[in-house]
Amino acid sequence: MFDVFFTHVNEKVSLTIAEQEQLKTFFLPKKLRKKQYLLQEDDVCRYMAFVEKGLLRSYNVDDRGNEHMLQFAWEGWWIADTYSFLSEEPAAYNIDAIEDAELLLLSLPQFEEMTLQIPKMERYFRILFQNNIIAKERRLISSITYSAEEKYLRLSASNPELVQRIPQHLIASYLGITPETLSRIRKNLLHRQ
Amino acid sequence: MFDVFFTHVNEKVSLTIAEQEQLKTFFLPKKLRKKQYLLQEDDVCRYMAFVEKGLLRSYNVDDRGNEHMLQFAWEGWWIADTYSFLSEEPAAYNIDAIEDAELLLLSLPQFEEMTLQIPKMERYFRILFQNNIIAKERRLISSITYSAEEKYLRLSASNPELVQRIPQHLIASYLGITPETLSRIRKNLLHRQ
DNA sequence: AAATAGCCTTGATCTAGATCAAGAGAAAGT
DNA sequence: ACTTTCTCTTGATCTAGATCAAGGCTATTT
Known part of the structure; x- marks a missing residue:
């Protein structure tokens, strides 16, 4: 149950057996x-x-009922409405399962307690958040800089697993384009080898 | 020279006088x-x-020479190419001054040293990064969900100082639209009161 | 094995916003 | 004071991608 999690944490900070046991209690x-x-x-x-x-996946729904994907999360990823979680204000997003899932949940009090009791976890989250910022920066630049086709190509290159595992209409939404447009882009790309 | 910085840090974690003196040495x-x-x-x-x-401001330049604004930073903000800074790989962005500026620079070794020597700063940066994630999430959703006019209205509402202080063509770039489009949007908004 | 729903594709048409072009102020440099 | 460079505006035209509509293919569900 904690295998993926410990592997993930140990890539960033190394935990003792005792710390691992202590960690389990927060989830x-x-x-x-x-x-x-x-x-x-x-x-x-x-x-x-x-x-x-x-x-x-996390996503919001606009006035016209269209969903807009914010994030996908599979083995080894965290997911939440960060703002709502930290501020305890109502969430702006929905989160649901695309495939059956096993999760480790961490509440805000437990999160605060964990970072205070285990300084390595303060560090782990700081590093995690850093990486998250980098990923979001890239996506942002991509979204304001490139054409629909370029966005798709960049996503395929940087995240092949995502493109294989996620249904196409959700990828379209993630890129901020319609499913029809993505379908045509893919057809076009195949056409030119 | 450190006034704005200490005020900013003290809003998130409270520093002793000794810690403040120690902090100065890293910059x-x-x-x-x-x-x-x-x-x-x-x-x-x-x-x-x-x-x-x-x-x-930080921005990148595409193949056709167009600039795309990633971030603006004034009194009380941090700015960097986060990925390049942390990985020591070449930067994808440019950073320059829109107005004459006074900065406090923090190198990667000093950053690492600071977070290890002063645990409060580990916490400060974790909180800082959290807030940064929230801001970037919002901008991302905005960029894939809303029309040009809605994006501008949302930016004006959430960040009035930005709209007053930053030249209009840079705001257009920040929103991922052309200066002509932004000019027309503003004209239109005035027209309807 | 039918029925139903979800997903992808293709075609026809429309539109928000881009691009191209030019001029007018405002600001900055000499 | 006089260029020169920025910045914003307005008009004319173009286009990438959206929207609307329909059909086929695959999974699920019953």
Whole structure:
């Protein structure tokens, strides 16, 4: 249940066996079936979720009912509405499972407690957040700089697993384009080898 | 020289006088004239810069010579190419001064040393990075969800200082639209009161 | 094995925003 | 004071990508 998590943490800070045992106590394990919600818009996001197994997504829904993908998370990723989680204000996003999933949930009090009791985890989260900033910066630049086709090519290059594992219409939404446009782009790319 | 910085840090973690004195030793103060570069694309970003006074921007330039604004930073903000700084790989962005500026520079070794010697600063940066993630998430959602006009209205509402202080064509670039489009949007908004 | 729903594709048409072009102020440099 | 360079505006035209519509293919569900 904690295998993926410990591997992930140990890549950034090395934990003793005792620290690993202590760490376990902060989490609430949870299983989620495909299509089940972890969080719905306007509820407060009470947990950050670490994905041990499966695949989740976070997204918002606009006035016209269109979904806009913010993030996908599979084995080894965290997912939450960061703002809602930290501020305890209502969430702006939905989070649900694209594939059946096993999660480790961490509440805000447990998160605060963990970072204070285990300084290595303060460091782990700082590094995690750093990497998250870098990823978001890239996506942002991509979204304001490149054409739909270029965005898709860059995503395929930087994240091949995502392109293989996620349904195409969700990738389109992640890129900020329509499913029709993505379909045509892919057809075009095949056409030119 | 450190006034804005200490105020900013003390909002997140409270420092003793001794800690403040110790903190000063990690920084390299620097003044930058309008239009001067702090960082050029392909150089390694050796410093994170805290802005004590003035206004900087980070941006990249595409194949056709168009600039795309990633961030603006004035009094109380940090600016860097986060990826380049942490990885010591060549930078993807340029950073320069829009207004004359006074900066506090922090190198990677000093950053690492600071977070290890002063645990409060580890915490400060974790919180800083958290807030940065939240801001970038918002901008990302905005960029894939809303029309040009809606993006501009949301930016004006959430960041009035930015809209007043930054030249219009740079705001257009920040929003991922052309200066002509932004000009027309503003004309239109005035027209309807 | 049917029925249903979800996903992808293709075609026809429309539109928000880009591009190209030119001029007018405002600011900055000499 | 006089260029020169920026910045913003307005008009005319173009285009990438959206929207609307429909059909086929694959999974699920019953």
